[in-house]
Amino acid sequence: MFGAGGGTSSYREAEETNLIILWGSNARETHPIFFHHVLRGVRNGARLVAVDPRRTSSAEWADVWLGIDVGSDIALANAMAREIIHAGLADKEFIARATTGYEEFERCVEAYTLERAEAETGVPAAAISEVALDYARAERGMICWTLGITEHHNAVDNVLALINLALLTGKVGRYGCGLNPLRGQNNVQGGGDMGAIPARLPGFQDLEDPAIHEKFARAWSGADFPSKKGWHLSEMFEAMDRGDLRSVYIVGENPARSEADQTRAVRLLSGLDHLVVQDIFLTQTAELAHVVLPAAAGWAESEGTVTNSERRVQRVRRALEPPPGARDDIDIIGELAQRLGCGWGRPTAEQVWDECRRLSPMHAGMAYRRLDELGGLQWPCPDESHPGTQFLHARLWKEPAEGAPAPFHAVEHDPPVDRLTEEFPIRLTTGRRLDSFNTGVQSGGYTSPLRKGEALLISPEDGKRIDVEDGEAVRASSRRGSVEVRVRYERSLRPGLAFMTLHFPDQVSTNVLTIDATDPKSGTAEFKASAIRIDKLTRVPAT
Amino acid sequence: MAEPVFVGLPRKLVGVTIDGRDIEMTEGSTILDACRQLEVDTPTLCQLDTLTPINVCRVCVVELEGSRVLVPACSRKVEAGMKIATDSDRVRHSRRLVLELLASSVDMSLCSPRVHGWMARYGATPARFGSEVATVAQPVKVDNDLYVRDYSRCILCYKCVEACGVDAQNTFAIGVAGRGFDAHISTEFDVGLPDSACVYCGNCIGVCPTGALMFKSEHDMRAAGTWDESRQSVTETVCPYCGVGCMLELHVQDNTIVKVTSPLDNSVTAGHLCVKGRFGFEFVQRRRS
Secondary structure, eight states: OTTOOSOSSOHHHHHTOSEEEEESOOHHHHSHHHHHHHHHHHHTTOEEEEEOSSOOTTGGGOSEEEOOOTTOHHHHHHHHHHHHHHTTOSOHHHHHHHEEOHHHHHHHHTTOOHHHHHHHHOOOHHHHHHHHHHHHHOSSEEEEEOHHHHSSTTHHHHHHHHHHHHHHTTOSSSTTOEEEEOOSSTTHHHHHHTTOSTTEETTTEETTOHHHHHHHHHHTTTOOOOSSOOOOHHHHHHHHHHTSOOEEEEESOOHHHHSSSHHHHHHHHHTOSEEEEEESSOOTTGGGOSEEEEBOOTTTSSOEEEEOTTSEEEEEOOOSOOOTTOBOHHHHHHHHHHHTTOOOOOOOHHHHHHHHHHHOGGGTTOOHHHHHHHTOEESOOOSTTOOOOSSSOGGGGSSSOOSSOEEOOOOOOOOOSSOOOSSSOEEEEEEOOTTOOTTSTTGGGSOOTTOOOOOEEEOHHHHHHTTOOTTOEEEEEOSSOEEEEEEEEOTTSOTTEEEEESSOTTTOOGGGTSOOOBOTTTOOBOTTOEEEEEEETTSOOOO | OOOOOOOOOOOOEEEEEETTEEEEEETTOBHHHHHHHTTOOOOOSSOOTTSOOOOOSOTTEEEETTOSSOEETTTOBOOTTOEEESSSHHHHHHHHHHHHHHHHHSOOTTSOHHHHHHHHHTTOOGGGGOTTOOOOOOOOBOOSSSEEEOGGGOOOOOHHHHHHTTTTTOOOOEEEESSGGGOEEEEGGGOOGGGSSOOOOOHHHHHOSSSSEEEHHHHHHHHHTOOOGGGEEEEEEEOSSSTTOOEEEEEEETTEEEEEEOOTTOTTTTTOOOHHHHHTTHHHHHTTO
16 A cells, blocks of 8 residues: 555554444455454444445444445445545545645545435445445544455455545544455465565565665676566466466465356366475375476475464474475575576575565564564564554654555445346355365365355345256356356345355366456456356256 | 654653562563562463453452552553562462362463463462362363363363454354352353354364363374374474464474464464464374375
8 A cells, every 4th residue: 555565554543443444355254363363352332333245244343344245345445535525524634734635535426326326236325335434434534445345356446445535534544543455375474575576576665666676686786687567467377378388386375266257277287287285285286287396285294484464474383394295485486596596505595585584675674583572563664673564554644644645545445347137137246155165176175164165145035036046056157167056045145146156176167157347457367256147957058 | 874763652761669679660561570670580360461451250369558449460550669479478379269269170280381380389279178079070162173161170260262362363153151159151052162153263172271171183193192292392483274384383293283373472373373373283183094
């Protein structure tokens, strides 16, 4: 946010805030221990608002549940902004001192009347107004989101719409306020921190900035490395499709199951000249590889660090000997470098980290010794006397405000790409369940008493309307493909909405149905919004 | 330049005397906090720093000058001028009797060595009530693959109820049912865990002081005679699942994870985990078979 790629707040702040909006996040199941902090906040008197098409187990804890239609988040956020402005609750002083672009933003949201928002989102106008005014009036207020915001074709615009609300009401850069993307994997944040994104070097430093590029080139003995940003995952698949990308090295990811429009993903991976997969398992992706490099498990069989959703860098440590033949990621990369003619030696994880600390100012103060003693440190932490940063952007409240002002972005509602029609009338959204994780590679290893296998969850009303029983096997079809799956009635779903997970790809390939319409800026696919139809198995499928 | 850090409101200091020694504590501290500061070892069973004091075990009682009854150190807040005795005859007698009553009816053999140390210190001899005393002995409840419930080891300290309830998990799968000696930890209508509201976070195991709640892996190894804590290492690392970053303590014996806990003082977890963090580790081990 405003140049810092991480959530602004600490978990503890959720315990001491006045209002928490969980927007497109079922944290009760997907981030259960963060939700403990939220619950402490609720016990301390905070109001909780859940914005989610499903009445999730998180929403059950909320004072207000806004059950929006999938993909109408911007219409909701813009209408909330308009309500706040019209009620005279915009923080004009903060807007003047710390932001840019307000006039254009105000003009943009003026078109989002409550009536229009009710029509676009399905949320009653009075509820939109109530939440907007509550948020604006709260002394402290936080917005937290997950993939309900980011797995859309306009993911970045969705995030910008939420940022606008915080800027409008001065709810960032203060204790108990903030904007927090809850990260889905244990080192998603750390991957970004370390520059494993197309345009950045470690510490979110701009790859295309000549001074930064030179700093790294000097540190790396004059190494010649790209000075233009690379491709993100979706662009890589496009490049494979064009034939521009012929060799791929995949570390710890299972795109043959996790990508939207799985049929296409498998076809493209299978057509490569050379595919190398480094993983702790022989995943479905590894089965397609020419070379498989067996790796040690990063969290239990090797040393290193990960970063969590409150920007806390924490140590992972070796508790187990890896299986025979499986090697530490650092060893494998070092060995590869050796074979490619670069003598990087055999650095320890700590030596690699210390190099990062020399090059990335925000990590400079995070010596292993301090991480061990303090249970991790939150970036930025510029030197070894720095306690780490509890919340970001306090600079915006300095007199005068320091650094670049935070920009408003006028963003417009743009419904999901996969349109609902008579042929495909049901909105399928995907997500996680409490006891499982992504494609099930890890969570499939233990026996959970909660696990019932994959099913297509639909509302009982839809079940009766299309004449399928609870538990009946059906054919679910989208414009891309179809799967056989059992139906389960789910009362938390409204008519017209269906839900599946990706946890059991061996039972049901949910991603055969999903659409790979991707956000041009983030490269994230619109997993949250497919249009499907449901047919009884006795009938001939429509596709 | 350091960013501002919220440290809470300032609190005033309160002077108390414990066993003749003066100490100043911040307002809102408990007598137990003061005892710990003075390194006065105080027995506790139902108390845990991460849970709301519930005052049921009465083993931490101390004598407060001017008070008719003994007071629980774990919950009684310090007040200016309090004079407290932690090792008077009355306190020793009360603590001994509490430990004897519990240990005569409950199997406390898996309690921590500290508990056995308190038994010795106070001369607790549970056998003095004879062999005909009522006990809570009953078969172990094994109704799922993740954890077992052995209520013949349950001292009804309520910690599991609190961790399942408002103090952490807020799932409310268990409560105390029955009255008097029949009081027991129960799911709704005493149904098995798979039919209850339980979400298998195992936070009840994390707070259980007697081994009544136990990983099934530990239960099975103990039954097979292979559980050996002297051969176990404990390594702190971070959970491999979502991005909350819960700190795990992996208990490893013979290169196998046999139990997972989290440190009580960890700012992310306060010792609590979810089902994936607590039980979802098997995938790293299956690669060895």
